Amino acid sequence: MQLSRPPPPPDSQLPLTGIRVLDLCDLRGQSCGRILADLGAEVILVEPPEGMLSRLRAPVVDSQSLYFATHNANKFSVQLDLESQEGKKDFLKLVRNSDMLIDGGDKSIWEMLSTSHSELRSIYPDLILLSITDFGLKGPYKDFTATESVHMAMSTVLSRSGTNGSPPLLPPGELALETAAIQAAWVALLAYWQRSHNGKGDLLDFSINDAIAQTFDPGVGATGNVSAGRTAIEVAPHGRPEVNFIPGKLPSAALLYPIFKCTDGHIRTCVLNPRQWRSMSEWLGPDHPFTHPKFGVAANRVLNIGAVNKLMASLFENQTREHLVAEGQKRGIPIASIKLPSEVFDNDHFDQRNLFTKIDIGGKKAKAPSGYFCIDGRRIGINTLAPKLGANTQDLLSSAKMKDPLRVTEGESRRPLGGILVLDIGVIIAGGDLGRLFADQGATVIKVENKAYPDGLRQSLDNNPVPISFAQANRNKKSLGLNLRSDKGKEIFLRLAKDADVVISNFKPGTMESLGLGYEALREINPGIICAESSAMGSTGPQARTMGYGPLVRASTALSGLWRYPEKEMGFGDCVTIFPDHFAARVSATAILAKLIQRKTTAVGGFIDTSQAECIINALASEFLGESIAPGSLKSTGNQSAFDAPNSLYPCAGNDEWCVISVTNDDQWQGLCRAMNRADLADNTNYQTTEGRLEHRIDIEDIVTRWCKPRSPYEVMNLCQNQEVPAGNMLRLSEFIENPHYNARNFFQKLHQPTVGRTIETENGPVAFSDNIPPPQIQPAPALAEHTRELMSTLIDLSDIEIDTLIASGDLEIRKKEAGAIQQKGRTLAINSAMKVLLKYHELKHFLRG
Template structure:
């Protein structure tokens, strides 16, 4: 398969955050050259390690070429300059100012190659009071507001599984790099991009101030203490051979469950058609469901649920994921060599393009393995033709996107193009409204709609009529991209498959997404994010122990946001390829694949050493002291991670305990792991006497990664986010008050900040689109409105005249 980024050259100077970005670009076909220091990257020792191989390094650096460059040597710096002169994109994750101090910073390299897109990805960005702070995933969870929502009521917060942040940061970095590169193709000028991992997690992982954010109105200082009581949002029940999760969201789903239960009289009241009423009665309802489910196996429950229209999914451990037939048949997991002499079962990659997996092709390089190949060639770059536009314009100006996406995934995906200048037309049917629109209260606009549908236009179109399909095809004939996240086969059943649309418009790109993809035995399973998390091992790790019935992921909508970003990045790669070939393509993203890639190191570790991966609560198998520690105050916490012996020495200095540095119980990582309870107690006694902010700032000043647990409203006053102007205000006439919203996720040197045009009402631009885009006459529009094909806004004159 010809991958879309073939011919694009990427220079990879990442070592930690950002390495997954370059892996994603390599999966999409870019030639990625990993530049390592003499002796190899520090991340080659990142745990878990099996057979002497760092699994995270092996996974995150597959599909790359490898060279060694000594940046402390002038000859080495010259080698880097020569590589940068022939590269399109450079991505680096070194500390702010590290490269510039050696004369090879992004600004220096762009002097010799003005077309270069240079991307820096660091924990907190290139400026602000946290600029030089250290971060781990635990620190970012705490500071981003994610941790404050994770756990069980009355219990300490629970850290989510490692890996989710690294992949989130990587995908956003890949998107940012390609967005700047796409802009360069049209302007001829490269630019500098500053990516803050902190801001990516705040805005892009599961944002409190974003689509389905749990902080839509949470702007006061009295945000509730403790964790939200979220277990019954998507409850988990024991069954004959394990556990299953159920999602009762729509009225019809509850009615089917009520019938299956034998229509118990105590739940016959119509009030139980609503989620809040069922939630309030969970103590009486759950035992009934559990007693019913105890008679069935997981697979039988899933099948019975599908037959009845009830979303049910099995809870899989990481070990079970490895042996699930669907993930083998779909190509989600493949058996391959990941290092010389070491084979394993691994996640292949995020996407399918033209039906083929765009994922793992060859193992990560040994240090300097490709020195001779890379430094011994002089291959000229082949220019990619693109229409010219001025620097500072929006990258997607002139593109038209037909957006059939729904709920969180759909909102996030379409917004990436709408925010960056595309004409995104949301196709809506008032008889089957987007789930986000159904979450409104009275006549107010749902906050998620305001966040997720901004900058779009809305076309009310009934695609359940032949005339509606004909109108859609007329739009598709001149469109660039079609977005959908329905059950596999839905577009084809409507006559709108990629094959049919490409016959009309060979340049069209059609992106389809679903829970488990179109290939494999689970391709027809009903899929919501909670069921995807349960099936892919995320939920099983997001709890206190393997024996715990309480899953702590109920308040998150992961992986919807990051899944949408994955699809957007792959579409952008296809747009770049289309400039060269003139042809569109079919793209598929399964949310399950997104979740499984994020757990890649756990999946491989479990494959190589069965039963080694378990839910650990807030413990870290590879670092001590590490985890969550109590701070002074009510429900106040601080994460601390001692990564190595250097961090330990610095920590002992902060505590005024030099005697602990060489104490044989604590002097090495292995020794500290063997005395975890003792070292954790030492940290807990110190943090308990300080506010979380004081503890964090003191430890960070000494170079020890630490993060205070932040509640969502506190993000708006966080000094780092304020200094970097991370938030602005979003207004809409149907909102009772303005909403905080991201200004941008990454900082671009020349791309403008996102516009904030208000989200449309359903069908608000129907007449405008039909008359100006399709050339319909007012009378023709009126007739189609009367026939129920077009659905303009409620105040449209045709509706009033016809009495509809």
């Protein structure tokens, strides 16, 4: 296997250069080490004499695992026999000279070493030990085993995936495990940053399932502006969305992100704000029934969304994707083509951004996504291929590398990011969540906003100034009302930026530059500032200014087309998911923290450019690599695994109840036979190998389906897990908060948001149990401009008279008087009652029309 891209010049140091990480992960958790390696850490795979199992993981091309290739690039490999005294001695030598150790949960390693996490930590108190397991080291499910599909089921994602009237639909690839990996990298760097201040290592009890529940499409996270302030539980408490308009019922978000057929495939639209609707209305022509200006208000249009979408479908059906996308761009209407994987490869925008790296595998030319990060105008990705077994053993064991001595600057009692000042101009989810991640860890995060251009998450059906969805993404922040379009407003921002550490934004690329507040302008006054920009397609390239909403990003990266019932032409299953917003926020956060670590040495900041589209494509790296080798092979497969059977979801007793069973090897098949009490199946030679089970998949699936159907999903899960077979019930949002495992792991905290009038559940920190990272201290999200006077007085020393003058001129804004909690509660009840009456009226009108 060869890499065609030349390595970076030797003088271009990566952010984590000098950090050494031992990686024990095999099959589980390898992406975390890959992310750290991309950022410059020296990540060393510690492999047994026969090599890691992941070297054999399917799909395999010319004896090379595509999974291993994509998950272990930029790493080193040492080959150790941990059962021998010499191997143990060499391992401890490596530990002594390492900053971090990532443990993938293989208990046999610790048995061979005759030690434990706590014993190793007592010997090396400054070691950061990141334990990555399926369900954590504590909690009732701590001994459970899982796969991608099991995690999707047990993290509530599966219950919202697919469409009403069809089975739940597993998303493609291993998106859940990849989202967990970026959270693990974020946690590892938080621990490293904390150690650099107080000298203490850490034992991080990191649960993949916890991370997915926080990061993929969280049940207690922000839900996007289309949700109109409602929580995820209120939007989809029980099942999958209804994709057809039903009179008398509030339409699901699926109807606001509709997909339409056209002559050469499908396109997706997101017509949300009044300006977009005016343009769409003009396109539809002067004679349609929704030309009245009142339909520019989304609430009025939503009640007629079925008829509106029919008009749009009629307009689009005889036109090509390319024409529709171009016309949408010209008119300012967000439209994206539902791309095929091959079209993602054949894309000038991604080529100009160096998204793909060319790799030679067994004489076959292939392309692999290079990596998540663009930092300082450079793609940070694959520089060296996954190592051959033991390729670096001799060099690494003979080298005299020692850890740099710690320069401790503060005592033990501190929040990791205390003292960091962040100017947060981010909006909706990707921007809001990014700032919140820093605020949770103790940074002072100032949300810069104004009434003329409010954050979309502040929208709600009941006009609540701080609705629940906004509160979830903006807790622990302070709000500054500032007009960035006035000269005085810009001057104030620049004064703040002079002392700031980080500026985050997710406007359309070029917006900050047009305001005179781009990175080049800011670093002139503050060379150490780090600017992080997040957008749909990235800040450079032909499609940089493409209008970006999550559903359109999923369409443009082939994800929507892959996330589909294969037997249904219009069976797209990503109707209401919020992905990759939360995921992309953590990609940005990890890059920012890596630059902060580097800045401690260089005193120089930098520019981080996060593309949500590239986040998705890199999360499907193995799949895209396979597609490049065998064009046309990457397509929607529904709920069946291509690599073993039985590996799917199965209906259980009850109303729309399901359980995932995920057999991935022969031992697990035997375990399932024991769980079903079917010795005859265990003895059947047709089923004893992966090849045999795949050949007889239909028969096996039918047997398992009949076994599951009279049992509850929890009974199926427990019977299987007792035999070490990966299985999990499909958890619904309505069950989420009461789940015993999440509660045992302190997954939830309480957030009292005064405008909501009640305490709501919110997610805890990014790792459940840590020796050195305290849980977040939860404070409510701010009202718009709530802290203007305080911030102007304390940060740039303005007097009361100066502040009043700037308020009078419109350069500064202060919080306006809002309804009290009781009044707001009454308003909410009144709005909800009025909505019910209105829905009934529309139902009756529809009935009378016949």
